[in-house]
Amino acid sequence: MTQIPVLKIGCSLVVSIQIDMHDQVALALQDDLTEKLVSTRARGVLIDISALDLVDSFIGRTISNIAGIAKVLDAVTVVVGMRPAVAITLVELGMTLAGIKTALTLERGLALIDDALAASD
Amino acid sequence: MVDADAAALSGLISNNEAKLLSAWLRSQLGAGSLRSGQIKEDELKEQSRQFLREFVQALKSGNLDGINGSEWKAARDLLGDFSRSRALQGFTPSETAAFVFSMKEPLFTLLREEIKNDAQRFAGHTWTITKCLDALGLYTTEVYQQSRDDIIKRQAQELLELSTPVVQIWDKILALPLIGTLDSERTQTVMENLLNHIVSSRAEIAIIDITGVPTVDTLVAQHLIKTVSAARLMGADCIISGIRPQIAQTIVHLGLQLDVISKATMADALELALRKTGQKVVSALATSAKGASA
Numbered sequence: 001m002t003q004i005p006v007l008k009i010g011c012s013l014v015v016s017i018q019i020d021m022h023d024q025v026a027l028a029l030q031d032d033l034t035e036k037l038v039s040t041r042a043r044g045v046l047i048d049i050s051a052l053d054l055v056d057s058f059i060g061r062t063i064s065n066i067a068g069i070a071k072v073l074d075a076v077t078v079v080v081g082m083r084p085a086v087a088i089t090l091v092e093l094g095m096t097l098a099g100i101k102t103a104l105t106l107e108r109g110l111a112l113i114d115d116a117l118a119a120s121d
Numbered sequence: 122m123v124d125a126d127a128a129a130l131s132g133l134i135s136n137n138e139a140k141l142l143s144a145w146l147r148s149q150l151g152a153g154s155l156r157s158g159q160i161k162e163d164e165l166k167e168q169s170r171q172f173l174r175e176f177v178q179a180l181k182s183g184n185l186d187g188i189n190g191s192e193w194k195a196a197r198d199l200l201g202d203f204s205r206s207r208a209l210q211g212f213t214p215s216e217t218a219a220f221v222f223s224m225k226e227p228l229f230t231l232l233r234e235e236i237k238n239d240a241q242r243f244a245g246h247t248w249t250i251t252k253c254l255d256a257l258g259l260y261t262t263e264v265y266q267q268s269r270d271d272i273i274k275r276q277a278q279e280l281l282e283l284s285t286p287v288v289q290i291w292d293k294i295l296a297l298p299l300i301g302t303l304d305s306e307r308t309q310t311v312m313e314n315l316l317n318h319i320v321s322s323r324a325e326i327a328i329i330d331i332t333g334v335p336t337v338d339t340l341v342a343q344h345l346i347k348t349v350s351a352a353r354l355m356g357a358d359c360i361i362s363g364i365r366p367q368i369a370q371t372i373v374h375l376g377l378q379l380d381v382i383s384k385a386t387m388a389d390a391l392e393l394a395l396r397k398t399g400q401k402v403v404s405a406l407a408t409s410a411k412g413a414s415a
């Protein structure tokens with residue numbers, strides 16, 4: 001089964017979704033990310049979905065769940081690079097991902113995590 | 122028999138063409154067809170003459186079952202042109218249809234004068250003329266209606282294109298001045314426009330100015346929230362500006378939760394946007410004065 005790599009940069013975990021997200025892949029990612037968050041004691045999670053051009057409510061909910069899990073483990077979640085079509089779809093589905101930080105680019109997303117961590121410390 | 126009748130009728134009309142034409146014109150002028158100079162008397166005369174000729178031609182062909190046949194095509198096309206130009210000039214439907222219907226009176230007068238003694242024939246001719254002119258009148262109205270529909274459709278399209286500009290007013294700051302009521306279709310256009318601009322200009326802040334939105338009800342508010350949420354998903358914060366006192370009251374009375382930073386004026390919103398993106402506008406006078414004293 002395809003697996004999405006989780007990379008550690010500084011004190012953040014970076015996930016770049018480059019493939020079509022099937023439900024199983026999404027669930028595996030959620031598990032994997034939770035494990036890594038605990039084992040690496042990362043303080044930030046950055047999910048890059050710039051290559052994702054199809055979303056459904058399940059993927060939307062998985063992203064929400066990941067953010068929820070990260071919050072419990074005291075980490076900040078930022079979603080970066082969402083495409084216009086994806087944003088419109090999610091809004092039409094009623095999933096506004098409230099409580100998750102968003103940014104247009106990876107660079108800005110990392111800056112956002114740093115800001116959030118600096119503010120919380 | 123119908124053919125002979127039609128031929129006799131068309132002969133009758135073409136023999137008295139000049140007389141008929143002047144009587145018809147008189148009745149049109151009396152009905153106010155000139156409409157305060159929007160159409161010239163000469164033009165009206167020319168149109169009437171052309172139509173009368175085509176009408177006689179069509180009658181002569183003898184097809185009186187309806188006006189959809191090829192014999193009536195020339196008359197139909199002519200009427201269609203007149204009707205379209207009248208629709209563009211702003212005539213009312215009645216004024217447009219009156220062009221055809223006003224022909225009845227002079228025609229019947231003519232029949233009365235020419236065939237005083239034959240009641241049978243008079244009734245037959247009257248029926249023929251009524252049938253044809255009514256059908257032509259209805260056709261005129263139909264074309265008129267269609268032209269108006271086309272105009273409205275085109276205007277709606279133009280309005281949609283005109284009223285959704287996205288302007289980059291500063292580095293990382295976009296402005297979206299909304300003019301007119303937000304319906305579902307427009308929200309879709311506005312949203313797509315805004316999101317694409319956010320990507321292309323790498324904007325961090327979008328200022329949505331609703332000065333030009335006449336009223337904010339629950340539906341408009343919901344569309345605004347959708348737009349704001351979509352922009353937020355792309356990593357851009359939204360500021361809503363241009364909230365008029367009346368609108369502010371409506372929003373509170375309806376109990377709407379906009380959940381977004383709002384400012385009364387575009388200037389306030391721009392100031393906040395500049396602060397949020399770490400930029401500042403300073404007076405050139407103040408800095409040059411400082412430079413001179415240093």
